[in-house]
Amino acid sequence: MENSTSPAPKKMNLQRVEMSKQKPEVRRQNFDEVAFGYTPEEAMAEASRCLDCKKPGCVGNCPVEVNIPDFIRCIKAGDFAEGIRIIRQKNCLPAVTGRVCPQEEQCEGGCVFAKRGGQIAIGRLERFLADWEASQGINTGSIKKPRPTGRKVAVIGGGPAGLTVAGDLIQLGHQVTVYEALHKVGGVLVYGIPEFRLPKRIVRREVDYLTSLGVEMVTSYVVGKTRTVDSLLEEYDAIFVGSGAGLPWFMEIPGNNLNGVYSANEYLTRMNLMKGYTFPSVQTPIKQHHRVAVIGGGNVAMDCARTALRLGAEAHIVYRRSRQELPARLEEVENAEEEGVIFDFLTLPLACLGNENSWVTGLSCQKMELGEPDASGRRSPVAIPGSEFVMPVDAIIYAIGNSPNPLIPSTTPGLAIGRKGNIEAEEATGKTSKARVWAGGDVVTGAATVILAMGAGRKAARAIHRYLQTLEEE
Amino acid sequence: MIPVLERTMVAPNIHNLRLQAPDVARSAKPGQFVILQAEEDGERIPLTISDWDAEKGDITVVFMQVGATTGKLALLKAGDSIPTAAGPLGNPMELGNFGTVICVGGCYGIASIYPIARALKEMNNRVICVVEARSSFLFYWQEKLRKTSDEMIFITRDGSLGRRGHINNLGSIIPSIKGGVDRVIINGCNYVMMRGCEETRPLGIKTIVSLNTLMIDGTGMCGVCRVTVNGSNKFACVDGPHFDGHEVNWDELSSRRQAYLREETVTLRTSAPEKER
Ligand SMILES: Cc1cc2nc3c(=O)[nH]c(=O)nc-3n(C[C@H](O)[C@H](O)[C@H](O)COP(=O)(O)OP(=O)(O)OC[C@H]3O[C@@H](n4cnc5c(N)ncnc54)[C@H](O)[C@@H]3O)c2cc1C
Ligand code: SF4
Ligand code: FES
Numbered sequence: 001m002e003n004s005t006s007p008a009p010k011k012m013n014l015q016r017v018e019m020s021k022q023k024p025e026v027r028r029q030n031f032d033e034v035a036f037g038y039t040p041e042e043a044m045a046e047a048s049r050c051l052d053c054k055k056p057g058c059v060g061n062c063p064v065e066v067n068i069p070d071f072i073r074c075i076k077a078g079d080f081a082e083g084i085r086i087i088r089q090k091n092c093l094p095a096v097t098g099r100v101c102p103q104e105e106q107c108e109g110g111c112v113f114a115k116r117g118g119q120i121a122i123g124r125l126e127r128f129l130a131d132w133e134a135s136q137g138i139n140t141g142s143i144k145k146p147r148p149t150g151r152k153v154a155v156i157g158g159g160p161a162g163l164t165v166a167g168d169l170i171q172l173g174h175q176v177t178v179y180e181a182l183h184k185v186g187g188v189l190v191y192g193i194p195e196f197r198l199p200k201r202i203v204r205r206e207v208d209y210l211t212s213l214g215v216e217m218v219t220s221y222v223v224g225k226t227r228t229v230d231s232l233l234e235e236y237d238a239i240f241v242g243s244g245a246g247l248p249w250f251m252e253i254p255g256n257n258l259n260g261v262y263s264a265n266e267y268l269t270r271m272n273l274m275k276g277y278t279f280p281s282v283q284t285p286i287k288q289h290h291r292v293a294v295i296g297g298g299n300v301a302m303d304c305a306r307t308a309l310r311l312g313a314e315a316h317i318v319y320r321r322s323r324q325e326l327p328a329r330l331e332e333v334e335n336a337e338e339e340g341v342i343f344d345f346l347t348l349p350l351a352c353l354g355n356e357n358s359w360v361t362g363l364s365c366q367k368m369e370l371g372e373p374d375a376s377g378r379r380s381p382v383a384i385p386g387s388e389f390v391m392p393v394d395a396i397i398y399a400i401g402n403s404p405n406p407l408i409p410s411t412t413p414g415l416a417i418g419r420k421g422n423i424e425a426e427e428a429t430g431k432t433s434k435a436r437v438w439a440g441g442d443v444v445t446g447a448a449t450v451i452l453a454m455g456a457g458r459k460a461a462r463a464i465h466r467y468l469q470t471l472e473e474e
Numbered sequence: 475m476i477p478v479l480e481r482t483m484v485a486p487n488i489h490n491l492r493l494q495a496p497d498v499a500r501s502a503k504p505g506q507f508v509i510l511q512a513e514e515d516g517e518r519i520p521l522t523i524s525d526w527d528a529e530k531g532d533i534t535v536v537f538m539q540v541g542a543t544t545g546k547l548a549l550l551k552a553g554d555s556i557p558t559a560a561g562p563l564g565n566p567m568e569l570g571n572f573g574t575v576i577c578v579g580g581c582y583g584i585a586s587i588y589p590i591a592r593a594l595k596e597m598n599n600r601v602i603c604v605v606e607a608r609s610s611f612l613f614y615w616q617e618k619l620r621k622t623s624d625e626m627i628f629i630t631r632d633g634s635l636g637r638r639g640h641i642n643n644l645g646s647i648i649p650s651i652k653g654g655v656d657r658v659i660i661n662g663c664n665y666v667m668m669r670g671c672e673e674t675r676p677l678g679i680k681t682i683v684s685l686n687t688l689m690i691d692g693t694g695m696c697g698v699c700r701v702t703v704n705g706s707n708k709f710a711c712v713d714g715p716h717f718d719g720h721e722v723n724w725d726e727l728s729s730r731r732q733a734y735l736r737e738e739t740v741t742l743r744t745s746a747p748e749k750e751r
Contacts, residue, residue, distance in 0.1 A: 181693050183511060183518075183558045220509075220560035222693055226497050246695040256707065257700055257726050266696035274515065274690070358729035405694050407712065 014118030017046040024338040028309055031195045034335055040080070043128040047075035050120050053112055058122060061110030063455040066090045068107060068122055075125055081136075084129040091126075092167045093160060093454060095134065095202045096189060098127025100299075101451050102329045134205060146173035151468040154179060154236040156223045156408065159187020160450045161242030161441025163206065164457030165464070166215045172465050177216040177236075184273060185217050187244055188442075189450070191273040192265070194303050196310070197332070200272075224411035229437065237471070238436050238464045241423060242457060245402040245442035251295065255352030260287070260360035264300045264399035271307050289313045289395040293363045295349055296399030297326040302333065304397045305341045316342045316391065318349060320368060320381050346370070346381060350388065352396050362390045404443045412437075422446055430460030435473060438464055475555040479532055481548070484614035485607075487539045488582065489548050496531030498523070498561045504589040505567030505684060505716055508535065509692040511558035512546035519543050520689045520711070522586035522661070523562055525618075533559070536585035536615075563692040564715045568682070569593050573656035574600040576648070577623070578670055580607065580641065580662030585615055586684065587661040592622040600624050602655075604647060606666065610635035641666050645673040655679055660719065664728055671719035683719035685710045687731060701727055 019042070021027070021035045038046065050072045058068045067086050074083030087094045103109070103123035111119035151174045155162045158180035166176045184190050186203040211217060223229060223243075232239055248263035250256050292308040294301050297319035305315040317336070319326065322345045326333055337343070346368040353362040367387035370379040409417045416424040416433035423432055423439040430438040440456030442448055467473060480492040498508060507522045525534040539548040550556070567590050575594050579587035584605050595601045603619045606629035613628070613635070620626055628636025629643050637643050648655050658681040660670040667683040674681040687699040687710040699710040704721035708714060 181560065182691060183514075183560070220558045221497070222560055222563065225561065225563055225693075226501060246693070248695070248697045250697070250707070257702060257730065259730060263697040266690060266698045269690055269696055274517070358726065407693060 011051070012113065012116070012118070013049045014113060014116055015049075016118055016121050017042050019121070019124050021335075024340070027196065028339045031310060033199050034196050037131050038124055038128040040078075040128075040132070043075050043125055044078065046121050047072045047125060049113075049118075050076070051112065057110035057112055057114075058107040058120075059110075062107045063451045064090045064458060066107070066126070071129065072120065072122075072125060075129065080129055080132045084133045087126060087129060091451075091454070092164055093206055093450070094126050095130035096160070096198060096206065097451050097454070098123050098125075098130055099198050099202075100193060100329075100449075102449060104330050106451070134202075146171060148175070149173040149468065151175065151238070152177070152236045153238045153240065153464060153468070154232045155240045155242065156229070157181075157187060157242040157244055157441075157443070158185035158207075158217065158219075159242055159244050159441060159453060160189065161244075161443075161453040161457040162187070162240065163210060164454045165240045165242065165440070165461045167210055167213070168458060168461035169464060170210070170213045170215050174465070174468060176214075177218060179221040179223050179232075180217065180219045181222045181243075182273065183220050185219060187242075191269045192300070192303070194268065194272055194307050196306065197303065222407070224407040229408060229412040229415075229434075233436060237468060238438065240430070240457075240460055240464065241408060241432070241437065241439040241443060242441045242453070243405060243408055243443045245447040246405045247403045247421070248398065249401045249403065250398050251349060251400060253349060253351050255354055255360075258352050258354040258360045259358050260289070260354075260395045261352050262395065262397045264294075264296070264304050264397055265402065267304055267397050268300075268307065287395070291393045292316065292395040292397065293318050293349075293391055293393045294397045294399055296401075297321070297328060298399065298401075299328045299332060301399035302328045302336050302341075304399050306336055306339060308395070308397070309339055309341060313395070314342065315340075316344055316393070318344045318347050318363065318365065318391070320346070320348050322346055322370065344391070348381070348383060353390065360394055360396055362392045363396055364388065364390050402442075402447045404446065408443075420446055425460075428459060429463035429474075430456055431463060431474075436467075475557060476559040478550045478552055478554045478556065480552050481550045483548075484536065485612045488536060488612070488614060489539060489544075490534060490536050490585075490614075491547060491550065492532055492534045493556070493559055494531060495533050495559050495561075498559060499526040499531045499533050500528050502526045502528070502533060502562040503566030504569065504593045506562035506564050507692070507715065508533065508559045508561030509563060509689065510535070510543075510547070510556060512543045512550075512556055514557050516546070517543045518558065518690055518692075520563070520686065520692055522582070522684070524585035524588055526589075534585075536582050538582050560692065564711055565713075567593075567659070567684070567716055569597060571597050572599055574602065574651065574653060576602045576604055576644075576651075576655055576658045578604045578606070578641070578644065578658065578660040578662070578666075579619075580605070580666040583660070583662030583666070583684075584613065584619070587659065588615060588618055588622065590659060590661070591619065595622045595624075600653075602627065602651065604629065604644065606630070606641055606643075606662075608632065641669045642673055644670055645677075648674070648677055648679065657682070660684075664724070664731055667719060668722075668724040668728070671722070671724075675720050681719040682716050683722065685715045685717060685722065685727065687711075687715075687727065701730075
C-alpha cells in the first residue's frame with residue numbers, strides 16, 4: 001500500500017460517485033430497498049477513478065479474492081458481460097455481497113485511496129454488474145452441462161455457505177441435495193436481513209438459478225430430527241454442514257420473559273420470512289409498538305431498529321460502547337442515523353421492566369464511560385455509579401449475538417465440537433473430525449459474514465470434489 | 475408440498491388431519507410435534523403428531539379450530555396440499571416401565587396422549603386414561619384409547635358422562651386407584667395441565683406435561699417458546715416440550731401464550747370451569 005502521508009498524486013480523483021437512495025423521510029415509511037444502485041453512466045464514472053494498480057490492495061482483502069481491477073476495467077470499457085463473468089469466477093452471489101459485505105473493512109479498506117477517504121466504491125460496482133446481469137435475464141455463471149459423476153452430496157442448510165457448496169459441486173457434475181429446516185432456502189439472507197437492505201427477489205433469483213442447474217432443494221427438513229447425519233451418510237457420498245449460528249443469546253438480566261421482549265431472530269423472522277410487515281394481509285400477527293429498545297450494535301441491531309422504525313415506532317439502539325466501536329457496516333449506521341434511529345451509546349441494560357399483565361414497560365439502564373485502555377489498547381466501558389435510569393419502552397429486542405444450534409452436533413456422534421458449540425473444521429478444507437463430513441460458515445466460526453461463509457463453502461467444495469474423485473480421504 | 479390424505483371433524487370444532495409425510499412418519503416418536511403452515515407465508519403452528527404409520531408414510535394431527543390458520547386447515551380435503559410439515563420436532567416423551575401411569579387428555583390432548591398411552595402399554599405399564607371435556611359429545615378417539623389402556627375414566631363439566639366437574643377431579647381419582655399411581659402425564663391446553671399439576675403436587679406424584687407455547691421455527695432459532703422451568707430458561711421446542719409440571723412457571727407461560735393470539739383465550743374459555751371464567 002502507498003504511504004498515506006504523501007500528497008495525493010494529481011491523477012487521484014477522491015470524489016466517490018454517490019449512489020442515489022430513497023429520501024430518509026420517504027424510506028422510513030416503506031420496506032422498499034434503500035439504495036437504487038448505479039446507472040451505467042455512474043458505474044463507468046466511478047470505475048474510471050480506479051488506478052488499476054499493479055499491486056492492488058483490494059484483491060487480497062477480499063475473502064474470496066475477486067479479481068477486482070479486472071472487473072472494474074471492464075466497467076470502464078462498458079463491457080458489463082465480461083465484468084460480471086470475472087466476478088462470478090470467484091463469487092457466486094454478487095448481487096448479495098455487493099449489498100451486504102462490510103466493504104470498508106475488506107476490499108475497499110485495502111484500496112490505495114482508502115486512507116484519503118476516497119476509496120473506489122467496489123461494492124457498488126459489484127452490485128451494479130450483478131443487477132445489470134439480472135436485468136438482461138442472463139446468468140453468466142452458467143457453463144456447459146458437466147458430465148455426471150454419479151456421486152451424491154447432501155448439503156445441510158440453505159444459507160450462503162450451503163448454497164456456495166451446492167453451486168460449485170453441481171457444476172462439477174455431482175448430484176446435490178440441499179436440506180433446509182425452514183420453508184424457504186437462503187438462511188439469514190431470507191429470515192434475517194430485511195427487504196429494504198436485501199430484496200428477497202434477489203435471493204430467490206440465485207436460488208432459482210441453482211435449481212435450474214439441477215440442485216435439489218428440500219425445505220422444512222430438519223436434519224438431526226427428520227433424519228440424522230448418519231442416516232444421510234448411508235445415501236450420500238459426502239455431507240456439507242452449513243447450518244449457521246441460529247441460537248439466540250439473551251442477557252442474563254431480570255425480565256427477559258416478559259411479553260414484548262424478543263430475540264432479533266424472532267423479530268426479524270416474523271417480519272422477513274413470515275412477511276409480518278404486510279400484516280394483516282398475511283396471518284403473521286405483529287404488535288404495534290411505540291417505543292422500541294434494541295440492545296446491540298451490529299448489523300442485526302441496525303436491521304431490527306430500522307424495521308421497528310418502519311413499523312411506526314421510535315427506535316433506540318442501546319449500546320454499551322461508543323459509536324466508533326459499533327460493529328455494524330458503516331453504511332448501515334449512516335442509513336439508520338438518517339432515518340432517525342436514536343443511538344443511546346455507553347448505556348448498559350440492567351433489567352427489563354413490566355406491568356401487572358407481564359408486558360414490557362421499560363428498560364432499566366446504567367450509563368457507562370470508556371475506561372483506561374487495556375493491554376490490547378481497547379478502552380472498555382465501565383459503569384458510572386448512580387447513573388441508573390429507566391427508558392420507557394414497550395418492546396425490547398436482543399441483538400447481542402447467536403451461537404451455533406446444537407441440533408446437529410447433539411445428534412451426530414463423532415463430530416468434534418468446540419467450546420462455543422461450534423463444529424470444529426480445518427480452516428483450509430472444512431474437513432471435520434467425522435469421515436465424509438465437511439462444515440463451514442457460521443456453524444464453524446460463530447456468527448460472521450456472508451462472504452466468509454461463502455469463502456468457507458468454496459474451500460469445502462474444492463476439498464469435497466477432491467475426495468469424490470478418489471473416494472479416499474486426505 | 476405435503477399432500478393431504480384425509481381431513482375429518484371428529485368432534486365439534488376438533489379436526490383430524492392425515493398427511494403424507496414419509497420421512498416424518500419414519501422418525502416420529504410419541505410426544506413429538508410438527509410445524510405446519512396452512513399456506514405459503516402463513517403462520518407456522520406446532521401440532522402434536524397423534525398417530526403415524528411409518529410404513530405407509532403418513533402422520534395424523536388433531537387440532538381445534540380456533541384461529542386463522544386452524545380455520546384454513548379445517549377446510550382442507552383429501553387431494554389438497556399444504557406447504558409445510560416440518561418434523562418430528564421436540565424431544566420424545568420419556569418412556570419406561572414406571573408401573574401405573576395415568577394419561578390425562580383434554581381437547582386436542584385426547585389425541586396427543588394416545589401414542590404415549592400406546593407406547594407405555596407396550597412397555598407393560600398399567601395405563602389409566604383420564605379424558606375430560608365440557609360434555610360427552612366432545613369426546614373422540616375413545617375406541618383407540620380404550621385399546622391402549624387398562625381403564626378409562628371420563629370427566630365432563632355437565633356430568634353427561636363419567637364424573638361431573640373438571641380436571642381437579644384428578645385429586646380424588648388418584649387416591650381411588652388401587653396399588654397407587656407412579657406417574658401422571660397430562661396433555662391438553664395449558665389450563666388443564668396447570669390445574670392437573672396442582673392436584674398431583676400435594677400427592678407428590680411426578681407429573682409430566684407437554685407445553686404448548688408459541689413457536690415459529692421449532693428448532694431453537696427464535697426463542698419465542700421460552701419458558702421458565704425450575705428457575706432456568708428453557709426453549710420448549712428443543713429442551714421440551716415435556717417438562718416436570720411441578721417445576722413450570724405457569725403464570726409466565728400463560729401470559730406469554732396469550733401475547734399474540736386472541737384466539738387462545740377461546741381455548742381457555744372452553745376448558746376453564748364456569749366460576750373461573
Ligand atoms: C439480521 C442479520 C443481518 C446481517 N447482516 C449482515 C451483513 O450486512 N453483512 C454480512 O456479511 N453478514 C451479515 N450477517 C451475517 C450473515 O448473514 C451470516 O454470517 C451468514 O448468513 C452465514 O451463512 P451460513 O450459510 O453459515 O448460515 P445461515 O445463513 O445462518 O444459514 C444456515 C441455514 O441452515 C439452516 N439449518 C440450521 N439447522 C438446520 C438443520 N438441522 N437442518 C437443516 N437446515 C438447518 C437454517 O435454517 C439456515 O437456513 C447478518 C446476520 C443477521 C442475522
Ligand atoms: S465480495 Fe465483498 S469483499 Fe469481495 S470484492 Fe465483493 S464486496 Fe468486496
Ligand atoms: S420455536 Fe423458535 S426457538 Fe422454539
